[in-house]
Amino acid sequence: MPAAPFVELRNISKYFAKVVANQDVSLQIRKGEVLALLGENGAGKSTIMKVLYGLYKAEEGQILLDGEEKVINSPKDAMRLGIAMIQQHFALVQAHTVTENIILGLVRGRFDRKHYDKIVAELAADHGFAVDPAAVVSELPVGVQQKVEILKALYQNAQLLIMDEPTAVLTPQESDALMNFMQQNTRAGKAVVFITHKLREVMEVADRIVVMRNGRVVGDLRKEETDEIELSKLMVGREIHDRTYVQDSGFGSRPVALELQNVSLREPKEELFRLKNISFQVHKGEVLGIAGVSGNGQDSLCDAISGYRRLTKGKILLNGENITAKSVRERIQIGIGYVPSDRQRYGLIMSMKLTENMFLKRSFEEVWVKRALIDEPKLDAYTTEKIHTYAVKATGPDAVARSLSGGNQQKVILAREVDLGSEAIIFDQPTRGLDLGAIEHIHRTILNEKEKGKAIVLISTELSEIFGLSDRIAVIYRGEILGIYKNRELDTEKIGLLMAGYTPGTAPETSQPCEQ
Amino acid sequence: MNSKLRDFLVTNILAVVLGLTASGLLLLFLGENPLAAMGTLFGSLFRDSYTFADIFVKATPLMFTALAFAFTFQANLFNIGAQGQFYIGAITAVGFSLLLQDKLPGLLVLIIVLVLTILFGGLWGGLIGWLKARFNANEFLVSMMSSYVALNIMNYLLRTLLLESKGEYPQTNPLDSAVWLQTIVPGTRLHSGFILAVLSCIGIWVLLYKTPLGFRIRAVGQGKDAAEMAGINYKTLYVVAFFISGALAAIGGFTEVNGVQHMLVQGFNPDIGAAGIGIAILANGNPIGIIFAAILFGALKVGGTIMGQLSGIPSSITELMLGFVMVFVILAYFVREKLEDNREKAKLKKTTVNA
Amino acid sequence: MIELLSRTIMMGTPLLYGSLSEVYAERSGVMNTAIEGIFLIGAWAGFVAAYQTGGNLLIGLLAAIAAGVLTAALYGWICVYLKQHQIVTGVAINLLALGFTAFFQRVIFGVPVTPLIVQPLRPIAIPFLSDLPGIGPILFNQNILTYLLFILVPLANFVLFKTALGLSIRSIGENPEAGDVAGVRVDRLRFLTILFAGVMCGVGGAFYSIGYLGMFTTTIIGGRGWIAFAICFLGNWKPLGVLAGTLVFGLAEAVAIYMQSSGASFFPNELFIALPYILTIVLTVARRSFNVPAQLGVPYRKEG
16 A cells, blocks of 8 residues: 655645636645546646646645655756656647657757657657657647657656646547556556546546545545545535436438538648548438547538638538538528637637627628627627626626636627527537536537527537437548447447547457557 | 726836936936936927927827837737838828929819828738738738838939939929918918828727727737638738728828928938837827827927937937837836736635635 | 859858847747847947957957847847737837937947048958869958858757757747746746847847948948848748858848949949848748748746
């Protein structure tokens, strides 16, 4: 059994300009142990670890290593003390090679590229990672990029490895492999901190679980002493309702609203197709779920339907009309709504008021203009009404988008797109990074719109969301649709294999996917 | 008054004071008493109506070049070439005024010249926007370089086509008083161009904040990707924004030629573009704020020049003052960010303690 | 012809000092938009120090470096540590530099009756090498600042691409967070590249006053700092790329000077004076695949 704590955090408090991130947080990390740091988005899990890693400076509190107080002012200090951290959004230089990324900050003076390429290759081989040291990171799939991050930590020979939401970008099988790696790592006497909001993973891999909520620690439990129900209660602070939704199976009898025929997309100067020969139909009143590991063409699919990118080949039809040649503006006008995954970049203008964000896609509509000027009273009234209907927590229509929480920002986009998307709506990762309350609200909205007879495309990497809302499910892998299934025809295992690119018949015996 | 506006006014006033103090202290090197010099600077402004009116005369072209920078800035574009666009406007104004003044009534000439100035300045600027939209050329560099090109065009024309009849200096013949912008306060140089400048500021404010076009320009500036996703064609707006920007700076050249100089002289107003940028940032890019900031800069220019005449302090002190004021204004931005940050933090601590 | 190429190298020298340092600054993610002002300050400080010490060019050069570094430090402090806008700050500093040099030129020298001059750097013919036919007089009959570049260019290339320091600089321009997480002190390194730019641009500016003309006016730089800035873009942020770019601009300037001095010309003088600026526009537009550092011009802000 693990002995004295390796790392101890005492009464850490950290305030940001807009939010309290940590208040009086104390926790211990022991050698030979996988510690899961569990909590909803915004619970302060990442923040406390970033304090430990020297990225943030805490307002109050102490950090102890092997019982001795340490001051960690920068990641350099943390690295010197044997701490490594893999960020949620990988901190890799996309334009550089694998080796350059791994040795960044760890070499001095002149370095011989070939020499380090060899060392990295050996290190990768030791851990069974198939990674080409000379490859440029931007050309690697996300799963491999994560391995580069892990290799960087291994190269430092870190005693404590902190991983922030590492499974978000992986297939279920890849996640399993990662969990295996964590356990192996602790068997060698090292410590792992695993930040997550997924209960299943916690129960699978953790030895001990620290639960956080609203910046505070609300539970510190051994795995044997607890179960998923208790953990979820701690995490959310209340009972959560089992999210099963009634499926409407009658969609097939209704007419097709949105149709893609052999859609292919290739960037002007690239060899690779972003989308290959994609065809599907979405009926009125149907939710078509698109499952897949992120980075497999979901963005391009949205670009194609919204009109942001011209197709290289193929056709898109709305209610039988060919809309392939229509611009973004025209597609908005004929009733295609789009809730983008990167809402802060594509959905909202963060520095603008809510009224302005509501006006964003309507600036060409004459009903909002009076004597050449924007009809502000009308716009204010409209926005205020939407704020009420969607229960957006904001000081009013003049609030700046940036001042809202992520969930409320998403509600604003929803309010706008639901109105604009009178025929079809694309939801790309609509709940990513949101807390459970907001997620429930968004799911209800999606189902409501479906009831109204709109055609809905739901792109998500969260399988629970796909299973919970879709009538049919399509799996996307490297820009191709590997199959479209009725919701009940698939289970986690089967969809996982599809997401990793194994079509039925080619599936291997073991569930362990090969390294790329 | 809300705390943000208060911060804005307080820090900017402080910045101006500190900027003047810093340049004042340098006067010690000349053995001048800074306080006395500053006293002269500001005191002299009120010595007679002619001098006082000159503040607004100086402010007039500054408003235009400041608007030129502020306008493209709203689209997150950098028009550093207002100086050149100003010259293009001046060339157009003097050229067509000389050409038409004998042939048409004065007022008609002024209107035609104004339209042509807008057209040529707009095209000169719009070209930059087009290069940006079509070739993704760096508009910062292109606009910067275009100023030097415009300067050389002006120099060339002053030596050839527009050279005065005497052929002595690189300058044009004087304009007929018929095509001068009308003096609005008798006994001073204050001309109707000032009214045009103020109206332009107000007009640009309305355009930016009250019309769909202005909204789209701001949307592209603050969130290009979101704007594009909303069906807004940013490329067209780049050209439009630069056209308007170039036209604005060019009108500055027109008011200066037809309102003040009544001719075109080589190398006049060489730092009007840079000062315009300073005014635009002092006003935080707000067209209404530009009116006041330009008047302030105008006062410094007038006062600085008189100070030079009275006490032998070199006139370069005005550039020094403008430079220092600009640096401190930028520091004021930082201070405001800090103040806002601390306020948020304090609010938060209070609410969590109470919770 | 040889005369022209020799002049090309000479006129390219200060531009190369500027653009080499701009490569470093921009690779680290900071545009040095104060470049024009630093050139001007360097030219002025170099001239004043040299003049006051009776023509001691070494002291002039050191003064130029010191003044350049101080100006750069002000710029770097505002842009790197205070995270303010780089283009706006650059404009302010350039205007300040203009006022400052004009003012102190008057303070120090009053209104001189005769033009103030110092004997500028002389070319040093390198024995044997300068006798080589063709390239001898072109490459090996230059002044010391040019020779220094024979070392600096390969060195800059080596450091940027073959050393840990270069890797860190390139990384923080692409993804400062990656650098930060890996223990690179982002702001400090960015500030240092700006100070380096202060040294180099100080020298570049001094080249015009004490390396070439032997005098100072406030229009002595006349946008050449911006041309060095542009060369960095056109040279694709590579030391060897800016070397090539510099030669093109050096040639343009040498041609302009040649045409002006030859007098008899079909084209107006102004066209040749404007040639480098026009060339910049044309090349900026024509330039295709860019390797812009991903975070160029974006201050690194992290919460906390």
